[in-house]
Amino acid sequence: MHLSVFSPASPEAARLLWLWDACMYVCGFILAVVTLSMLYILVRYRRRGGNDAEPDQTTGNRKLEIAWTAVPLGLVGLLFGLSVVTARGVDHPIRRAPDIVVNAHQWWWEVRYPGEVVTANEIHIPVQQHTLIEIDAADVIHDFWVPQLTRKIDAVPGRKNFVWMSPEHTGVFSGACAEYCGAQHAWMRFRVVVDPPQTYQAWLGTQSATAAAPAGGDAAAGRQLFTNLTCANCHNIRGINSQRQYAPDLTHVAGRQMLAAERLENTPRNLRQWLKEPNVIKPGCYMPNLKLSGSDLTQLTAFLETLR
């Protein structure tokens, strides 16, 4: 799993790479011709020791000028044609409602599926299907970029953009915010998990469930803390609260692979550390350091770990 345009996993990404290659060959050829002719001219017509005569004072040639205007014009026309063909192959027309809505926040990704399913920083899609994703933003401009699957597309507040993804094989693909958006821009990462259709449906089923209240012990105490402390002012857990979405939905947080927009692997130990000092792990992030006591941390972690 890496952030690279050179190993495309969808027809869209493959077309973009093809255009990149085509441009590189055309431009590489031009560079070679210009550089080699310059070198040739420099060596062939250099001022030699014995011969100090002025060079021929040749100047101007209308035919030559027209030729070296027309030939680049042709090349430019070719590149433009290729660009249009590629763009049409990547941006398919949009004639239906989106499958997934991604809302970009400083500095995480809210992912909404039809129905009640809401998750964060981890997008599950089925393999070998065209998935249409709507992209918008809650605060500043971000950019949704999964280089192995599709083009870059900006997430602009107050505006809906759309992007298609048609993964050809299963796997986990890395994504990132590609428009500078503030302090934690570099850690505004996410992942796209491409599953076989059955696995995808099973995942969607799990996600639709509301969070069950733990029977007792640390986890039940943690559930109480979640509402008593300020956690519930920003985070939602379906079954407990449903305020406006300021921070990632935690209904199934323990089922995710990573924490804090890919910053940490999702282990109980890392979760505890993140609750303890988010401002150290991601300086500038909006998750406050609540100066939780050791027992609070244990109880909250125990509770959040039940949310699978």
Place this chain on the structure above:
Amino acid sequence: MSDVPFTPGLVDSTAAPARGAWLAWISTVDHKRIGIMYLLTTMVFFCIGGIEALLIRIQLARPGNTFLSPDAYNQVFTMHGTTMVFLVVVPLLLGLANYLTPLMIGARDMALPRLNAFSYWVFLLGGILLYFSFVSGHAPSAGWFSYAPLSEKGYSTRNGLDYWALALLGIGVGTIATAINLIVTVINLRTEGLTIRRLPLFVWMVLVNSFLIIAALPALNASLVMLLVDRQLHAHFFTQMGGGSPILWQHFFWSFGHPEVYIMVLPAFGIISEVIPVFSRKPIFGYSFVAASTVAIALLSLGVWAHHMFAVGLGPAWNYAFGASSLLIAVPTGVKVFN
């Protein structure tokens, strides 16, 4: 500027030498002196910009480096970009134009010497204002392009961005004044017999470039004022709440910002078109084609700004149109290289 030697021969009639070398330099309206002051100032800013670049590269030397905090890193790359574009490359070329243009067209000075001095000092004021933001507590950190709404008060709460906007406003006014000055000089003060078709190519570039500055810079100045009004008076030009548009900032900024690329490169092209003929001891191959290609580049450069916005989602028609115009610029640029 203490290392500038005081050359009595350069003293102009308006400054009294008795009051000392410093005052003579500060009060000068002589185009050579102003040109030299531009060049020395840009050297200072170039060193500062270079140090900022070093800080960026140290931070990026290995993944997960903690040399700079995210916030400090964002300030450094914003200041580096702003410095290099507005305080180094453009004024460097303005300084050269200031020094050389009157000499190359046989004029005694620029047409408007006092305006010339004003341009330099307002540019220096802009540079000092920009760096004063460090002293005030927080340098701007929204990138040299300062995309709204990240650059708005809600997301950049400290006053670095206000210094950024004011500084660029000063520099912008100075740059436009110099451009007007250069145009008036080249059009009115050419020596007898120096028709427009005999102008040295560098002067051609300076002339075209000045028109380009007049076309492009006001867009930036206007949007800077709008950003300041947004930040200080709670307007909503560039925020979607209240009916503004973040995309509007991008249109304004790049309709300045892309011509700016050519504002930076055209005088450099001009220098190349002068230096190569001298050292190869023959005139430039196609004088009129090189001059015409400059005009073509300048005109095209005003119609390519949205190629910075292909990911915004403007729709295929706009993307194709701006893709085509951007590719077209390769043609006159090629003409320059071939000649």
